[in-house]
Amino acid sequence: MKITKLAKxxxxxxxxxxxxxxxxxxxxxxLTDVRTQGDVALRAYTERWDxxxxxxxxxxxxxxxxxxxxxxxxxxxxxxxxAQNIRLYHEQQSRQGYRLxxxxxxxxxxRVTALDAVGLxxxxxxxxxxSSVLMNVIPAQVAGVKRIVIASPAGLDGKMPAxxxxxxxxxGIEEIYKIGGAQAIAALAYGTETIAPVDKxxxxxxxxxxxxxxEVFGEVAIDMIAGPSEIAVLADDTAFPDEIAADLLSQxxxxxxxxxxxxxxxxxxxxxxAEEVEKQLEILPRQxxxxxxxxxxxVIYIAETVSDAVEAINSLAPEHLxxxxxxxxxxxxxxxxxxxxxxxxxxxxxxxDYFAGTNHVLPTNSTARxxxxxxxxxxxxxxxxxxxxxxxxxxxxxxxxRLARMEGLEGHARAVxxxxxxxx
Ligand SMILES: NC(=O)c1ccc[n+]([C@@H]2O[C@H](COP(=O)([O-])OP(=O)(O)OC[C@H]3O[C@@H](n4cnc5c(N)ncnc54)[C@H](O)[C@@H]3O)[C@@H](O)[C@H]2O)c1
Ligand SMILES: N[C@H](CO)Cc1c[nH]c[nH+]1
Ligand SMILES: [Zn+2]
Numbered sequence: 509m510k511i512t513k514l515a516k517x518x519x520x521x522x523x524x525x526x527x528x529x530x531x532x533x534x535x536x537x538x539l540t541d542v543r544t545q546g547d548v549a550l551r552a553y554t555e556r557w558d559x560x561x562x563x564x565x566x567x568x569x570x571x572x573x574x575x576x577x578x579x580x581x582x583x584x585x586x587x588x589x590x591a592q593n594i595r596l597y598h599e600q601q602s603r604q605g606y607r608l609x610x611x612x613x614x615x616x617x618x619r620v621t622a623l624d625a626v627g628l629x630x631x632x633x634x635x636x637x638x639s640s641v642l643m644n645v646i647p648a649q650v651a652g653v654k655r656i657v658i659a660s661p662a663g664l665d666g667k668m669p670a671x672x673x674x675x676x677x678x679x680g681i682e683e684i685y686k687i688g689g690a691q692a693i694a695a696l697a698y699g700t701e702t703i704a705p706v707d708k709x710x711x712x713x714x715x716x717x718x719x720x721x722x723e724v725f726g727e728v729a730i731d732m733i734a735g736p737s738e739i740a741v742l743a744d745d746t747a748f749p750d751e752i753a754a755d756l757l758s759q760x761x762x763x764x765x766x767x768x769x770x771x772x773x774x775x776x777x778x779x780x781x782a783e784e785v786e787k788q789l790e791i792l793p794r795q796x797x798x799x800x801x802x803x804x805x806x807v808i809y810i811a812e813t814v815s816d817a818v819e820a821i822n823s824l825a826p827e828h829l830x831x832x833x834x835x836x837x838x839x840x841x842x843x844x845x846x847x848x849x850x851x852x853x854x855x856x857x858x859x860x861d862y863f864a865g866t867n868h869v870l871p872t873n874s875t876a877r878x879x880x881x882x883x884x885x886x887x888x889x890x891x892x893x894x895x896x897x898x899x900x901x902x903x904x905x906x907x908x909x910r911l912a913r914m915e916g917l918e919g920h921a922r923a924v925x926x927x928x929x930x931x932x
Contacts, residue, residue: 509756509782509802514771514809514820528715535690535719542694547701553691558633560666560686565702567668567684575673587638587675590863594646597865601884603651614900617893622652625704626887627696627728629711629721630660630672632688634797635762637712638671639861643868643882644711645679651887656681657706659696661688689713690720697724710882712869715765731886732879735872736765739857740826740846742817742839745774747832748853752777753784755830755856760801761794767805769824771817778808818842825876828857847876901927 541549547565555561607617628644631637641658648656658676662668668686676684685703687695699705709721710731718735739759741752756768772778785802792798811817818839821829825845833839836851843849847870848860861868869882896904905924912920 509770509785509806509808511778511782511808511810514811514816516816516819528719531715532719535716535723538690539694539697539720539723542691542700543698546699550687550691550695550700550702553689554661554687557691558661558688559664560662562662562666562686565685565687567673567686569682571668572673572677572682572684575668575670576677578670579674583671584674584678587642587671587678590639591642591646591675591678593863593865594642594867595650595865598647598650598867598884601647601650603884603888605890610900612897612899613895614897615893615895617895619891619893620888621891622654622888623707623729624653625655625657625706625708626653627657627659627706627709629692629696629709629713629717630658631711631713631717632661632663632669632672633714635794636669636671638669638675639868640712641672641675641679641681645676645681647867647882647884648710648887649679651884653887655706656683657696657703658684659687659692660684661692662686689716693717693720693724697728708886710869710886714763718872731869731882732871733873733875734827734869734882736767737762738767738769738827738872739830740769740771740821740824740828741830742821742833743770743772743774743777743831744814744833745777746834747772747777749777749780749784750788751853751856752781752830752832753788756781756785756802756806757788757792757798758856758858758861759828760798760806761792762797762801764797764800764804766797766801767826768802769806769826770808771811771820772808773811773814773817775810778810782808814839815842821846825874827870827872827876828860830855830857845876847871847879847881898927 538553603620605618605620607615609615626648630640645656658681660672693709695703696706696709708729712734715735718733721730722733737759739756743752760766760768770781789795789799822845827847829846830850831839832853840849840851850857860866867882871879908924909921
């Protein structure tokens with residue numbers, strides 16, 4: 509891993525920042541083809557990129573049952589416990605409307621309504637992600653969404669990983685399609701003969717998924733850009749190099765475009781982490797992917813002070829931040845931009861990926877400056893409500909009419925005054 513002195517205002521070299529014109533061209537073609545040719549294009553792209561020609565795009569009840577029978581009982585229990593933790597965490601997220609009484613029976617309100625139909629993308633190209641089923645579905649259910657659809661690519665044999673189907677089954681989700689990548693996003697956004705379109709698409713995925721979501725935004729809503737994974741670790745000399753290296757590699761193994769960064773005040777730690785990364789890479793099963801990520805995007809920055817390190821992290825706005833320093837909780841208070849924050853030695857990032865209950869669908873590519881991780885709010889919308897009594901209207905109508913005339917909108921003024929004219 510490269511080691512370098514921290515310069516002010518560092519920024520991540522990210523795959524979505526230009527340099528992806530080719531991928532964008534592919535994605536746009538896929539979107540157009542699925543929009544105009546529906547299932548035919550969906551099947552053709554599935555065959556091209558996922559290596560199977562689906563007989564049925566939708567997963568059958570028999571396939572779900574087969575997966576339930578095949579999954580190890582202990583794993584099933586682990587999924588159940590993780591799901592409970594995720595539900596508990598997300599149930600704390602407010603979905604309450606409110607009503608503001610104005611007197612005379614008048615009131616203003618905010619009504620919170622769940623979305624009707626959402627499409628949840630569960631990645632599956634190079635690894636299986638049952639955990640992403642839980643992370644997408646549970647906040648949608650807590651919000652009260654009626655139609656929840658899952659799209660995820662199957663393996664070369666045309667079968668979905670058992671863990672994905674079991675996670676869906678234990679949450680009661682039955683509308684599951686064996687499609688992935690940009691073609692899945694297109695199908696969810698525009699609809700095909702088999703798949704009815706949804707109102708919003710959420711969930712993580714690789715660069716093709718992330719770009720496709722960005723392209724269909726406007727036609728449907730999206731949650732955020734949750735692309736190739738990222739981890740930043742902020743550490744001082746109290747941290748353990750082997751643990752930091754393991755955590756960096758945990759995200760590097762996701763994708764060749766994943767990004768792992770260490771910012772540290774200790775030169776000694778920096779060198780040891782670099783050595784450890786090399787050592788651990790040698791024995792990592794997904795070594796090829798992780799090595800590409802580390803070579804392209806892995807950097808160790810040496811900061812002069814902890815506050816320089818904090819400033820650097822805030823400018824990076826990473827998807828995940830681990831803090832392994834003295835007074836880690838106090839340092840966490842100073843972090844303004846990070847998708848998820850993991851404090852202390854025992855909050856290794858995978859704790860959040862799988863189990864703690866926080867959501868692992870998080871903004872990447874520095875979008876944590878303005879975006880939040882997936883949460884219940886992503887699955888609701890808010891309508892404002894006005895109820896004016898006659899008395900309140902009489903009191904305020906002249907003000908409203910004056911404001912309308914200031915804008916040259918006589919029709920507005922007359923609308924609000926028309927009630928008075930009717931009465932006379
Ligand atoms: N940010 C987050 O919250 C978060 C969470 C979990 C996973 N992730 C990320 O999800 C991603 C999972 O990636 P994955 O690839 O394993 O699965 P994926 O399901 O995201 O992508 C697989 C799909 O990509 C398409 N594809 C692959 N090569 C293509 C090509 N050359 N041209 C066009 N389309 C192509 C195929 O259609 C395939 O179905 C990783 O980048 C991981 O870091 C992010
Ligand atoms: N770290 C990923 C988010 O970037 C989420 C995940 C799922 N499974 C393992 N990891
Ligand atoms: Zn992960």
